[in-house]
Amino acid sequence: KLSKRLEAVAKFIPSGATIADIGSDHAYLPCYLVHKGIVLHAIAGEVVKGPYESAVKQVQKEGLAAKITVRLADGLAAIEPTDHVDTVAIAGMGGPLIVAILEKHPEKLQGVTRLILQPNIHAKVIREWALAHNWAILDEEILEEDDKIYEIVVLQRGQMELSDAEILVGPRLSQRQSPTFIKKWQREKENWQRVLHAIEEAEQTPEIEEKRAELTALIHLVEGV
Numbered sequence: 001k002l003s004k005r006l007e008a009v010a011k012f013i014p015s016g017a018t019i020a021d022i023g024s025d026h027a028y029l030p031c032y033l034v035h036k037g038i039v040l041h042a043i044a045g046e047v048v049k050g051p052y053e054s055a056v057k058q059v060q061k062e063g064l065a066a067k068i069t070v071r072l073a074d075g076l077a078a079i080e081p082t083d084h085v086d087t088v089a090i091a092g093m094g095g096p097l098i099v100a101i102l103e104k105h106p107e108k109l110q111g112v113t114r115l116i117l118q119p120n121i122h123a124k125v126i127r128e129w130a131l132a133h134n135w136a137i138l139d140e141e142i143l144e145e146d147d148k149i150y151e152i153v154v155l156q157r158g159q160m161e162l163s164d165a166e167i168l169v170g171p172r173l174s175q176r177q178s179p180t181f182i183k184k185w186q187r188e189k190e191n192w193q194r195v196l197h198a199i200e201e202a203e204q205t206p207e208i209e210e211k212r213a214e215l216t217a218l219i220h221l222v223e224g225v
């Protein structure tokens with residue numbers, strides 16, 4: 001059974017898509033998608049040998065070797081033109097690593113029309129990357145599993161405008177104001193306030209002053225959403 005997190009990622013894969021799951025680990029996501037008949041073909045990419053071997057094993061065990069190609073490759077290098085990949089999923093990593101993967105082989109995204117990105121932390125950098133590279137937010141999701149809160153950002157090609165607050169918290173998520181969304185930003189705000197109180201006692205240096213300004217700005221931003 002797929003985790004609640006990966007199940008939420010799977011919901012954004014269009015039926016009939018040709019997908020590349022980058023950083024696939026056990027290839028659970030592509031196996032699930034093929035079993036459900038959502039996709040016919042998938043690529044599972046892994047850069048680390050151990051997880052790559054786990055993916056190969058899992059695909060063989062499930063009898064899906066004809067439909068899922070597992071490749072040992074760095075990020076988008078797992079995608080070949082003859083794959084005709086139109087959808088890329090990158091899940092379970094930090095936002096900055098996801099962005100680094102997207103930026104390293106941009107030519108591999110030529111035929112790709114949808115990106116489903118699930119950063120464990122710092123979703124903000126993904127929205128910044130999208131803004132700068134002509135991708136627009138199609139949808140977003142936020143969910144909690146095992147006491148961790150995860151965000152999913154779904155992108156399609158196009159332009160968008162986002163405020164600073166929307167870049168931080170997500171435009172769709174802030175429109176919806178789900179209990180998980182409120183919980184996440186309440187938590188973050190309390191953390192920032194804790195740090196702010198702690199540094200109020202600290203010596204006044206330019207660095208501390210900068211940190212104080214940054215935290216105050218962040219608190220203001222989330223109070224406005």
Ligand code: SAM
Pocket residue numbers: 006022023024025026045046047048051073074075076090091092093101
């Ligand atoms: N995507 C799965 C999920 O969401 O459950 C696995 C997440 S796992 C925490 C992250 C995986 O990404 C690891 O198996 C790691 O080896 C792989 N990874 C990290 N950097 C990568 C890169 N540049 N290219 C391909 N895979 C990468």
